Structure formats: structure tokens, C-alpha cells
Amino acid sequence: MTESPVALITGGGSGIGAAVARRLLDAGHRVAVTGRGEERLRGFADELGNSQGLLTMTGDAADYGDVRAAVDRTLKEFGRLDTVVANAGTATHDSVADGDPAGWTEMVLTNVLGPALLVRASVDALKETRGRIVLIGSVAGFVPTPGNIYGATKWAVTGLAENTRRQVTEWGIGVTLVAPGRVETSFWDGYGSLPPGRLLTADQLADSVVWAVRQPEGVDVNTVVVRPVGQPN
Numbered sequence: 001m002t003e004s005p006v007a008l009i010t011g012g013g014s015g016i017g018a019a020v021a022r023r024l025l026d027a028g029h030r031v032a033v034t035g036r037g038e039e040r041l042r043g044f045a046d047e048l049g050n051s052q053g054l055l056t057m058t059g060d061a062a063d064y065g066d067v068r069a070a071v072d073r074t075l076k077e078f079g080r081l082d083t084v085v086a087n088a089g090t091a092t093h094d095s096v097a098d099g100d101p102a103g104w105t106e107m108v109l110t111n112v113l114g115p116a117l118l119v120r121a122s123v124d125a126l127k128e129t130r131g132r133i134v135l136i137g138s139v140a141g142f143v144p145t146p147g148n149i150y151g152a153t154k155w156a157v158t159g160l161a162e163n164t165r166r167q168v169t170e171w172g173i174g175v176t177l178v179a180p181g182r183v184e185t186s187f188w189d190g191y192g193s194l195p196p197g198r199l200l201t202a203d204q205l206a207d208s209v210v211w212a213v214r215q216p217e218g219v220d221v222n223t224v225v226v227r228p229v230g231q232p233n
Contacts, residue, residue: 004053005215006078007131008032009069010061010118011088013040015185019206020085024051027210032074034059034066034088038102038122041185061088062106063113064121071121081125083213086115104149111153112160119164123173129170130214134175135161137179141199143233147195154179165222176212180205181227198228 007024011017012033021031025048033054035041041056055077059066074081092103115135118167124135141154161177168175184199185211208226213219 001171003029004030005082005187006074006080007083007085008028008074008118008122010034012085012112013037013044013056016180016183016202016205016209017085017087018044018048018086018229019202020209021054023050023203023206024083024213025051030079031055031084032057032070033072033137034061036060041178044170046125048052048137050115061086061195062117063108064117067114067117068121071125075125078097080129081206082129082131083134084118084122084126084131085136085209086118087136089136091150094149096149097147097153099147099149103177107150108153112156113151114173115157115160119160119168123168126168126173127171132174132176133164133168134176134178134209134212136209137161137177138163138180139181139227139233141179145233150218165220174215176221177223178205178209178212179223179225180208181231182201191199200226200228203225 007029009017009021012021013035021033024031030053034057039056044148045056057070059070090107092107099204135157137157140151145151165175182199183205185202208224212221
């Protein structure tokens with residue numbers, strides 16, 4: 001058990017992050033997840049029977065002290081770190097021309113600064129294991145949508161993934177950007193309903209993340225764009 005790989009997932013108590021955690025646990029990994037809601041994390045741990053291979057920690061993905069503490073505790077509890085998944089994210093569902101700026105700061109800090117902080121906090125541990133960084137982006141980070149500030153944050157994540165890869169590849173660390181299209185998660189709560197048409201499930205998207213994580217040594221899959229069939233944009 002002490003030699004099994006270890007993953008740290010931000011925003012891992014629900015949605016895509018929780019689905020990735022379940023898949024990795026099923027694959028024999030030990031998994032640490034962070035989130036801002038202690039009750040949600042407790043419920044997730046209870047759902048999984050408080051597995052010995054699961055560590056939950058409250059913290060803000062946009063606060064370097066919290067992110068650093070999560071990495072340190074993961075290393076203390078599990079002895080190594082093989083994968084980090086920057087999954088925490090938020091959306092205001094408004095536009096640059098008529099939206100409410102009050103919510104933009106938190107969105108930019110969580111979606112853009114958060115992944116960068118996770119890379120910074122984990123890179124030394126990942127050098128030791130020649131591990132992998134996974135950034136959860138979005139199709140919105142490739143396809144412009146009128147006025148979409150959330151999309152702009154995901155364009156930043158797209159750039160961060162390649163910038164990071166160019167630096168860390170010489171240390172044996174892989175970097176994968178996973179950019180989902182429409183996924184059936186709480187992301188859509190702000191709209192009041194799910195969009196029309198077919199959506200991916202969180203479990204389907206998690207399969208793509210785990211596939212990237214489990215690539216053979218020396219193989220670096222860098223960009224995975226995953227849409228439901230029928231999504232044109």
C-alpha cells in the first residue's frame with residue numbers, strides 16, 4: 001500500500017473532482033482531496049466508507065498557504081505524490097458588458113491563480129516521482145463565446161498548461177490539460193437548468209482524466225478535449 005501512487009485533487013468533494021477520486025481509488029491509488037466545504041467533504045468520505053486510501057482536507061485552492069499545507073499533509077500521510085489535479089473552479093455565468101464585477105475576482109483567482117499555486121506547491125514532490133500535473137480546463141478555453149469571462153479564465157488555463165509543460169518536462173513531469181464540453185454537474189446551477197442536448201457525465205469525464213494519468217512511463221499526453229456527441233461548439 002505504501003508504494004501505491006498518490007493523487008491530490010483540488011475541489012474533489014463533488015462533481016468531476018469526486019468522480020476522478022473514485023476512479024483513482026478503484027484503480028489502486030491513494031487520493032487526497034481538498035475543498036472549501038467541510039460538510040461536503042465529510043459526506044464524500046462517508047459515501048466511500050471512510051476508505052483508508054482517502055484523505056480529505058478543507059482549504060481554498062486560491063490561497064497558497066492552504067495549497068502548500070495540503071501538499072505537505074499529503075506527503076506526510078502517504079509518503080509520496082504522483083499526480084495533482086487542478087479541478088477547483090467557479091463560474092459567474094455573466095458577461096463582460098453587462099455582468100456583475102463583484103463575482104469576477106473570486107472566479108479569476110480560483111480558476112487561474114489556483115492551478116498555478118498547485119503547480120508551484122507540488123513541483124518538487126513531482127520531480128521525485130516523475131509524476132503528472134492535470135489541469136481541468138474547458139472547451140470554453142478554445143472556443144470564444146461573446147463576453148464570456150469564465151471562458152477567458154479557461155483560455156488562461158489552456159496557456160498555463162503549455163507554459164508549465166515547457167518548463168517541467170525536463171524534470172520528467174508530465175502535463176495534461178483536460179478540456180471538457182458540457183458535463184452534467186452543479187456548474188449549471190447558476191443557469192437554473194441544464195442546457196439542452198446530451199451532456200457528459202462526471203464519470204465519463206473522469207475516465208478521460210484517469211486514462212491520461214495512467215499513461216506508460218515516458219508518454220506525455222498534453223491536451224484532451226472531450227465533448228458529448230452532438231455538441232457543435
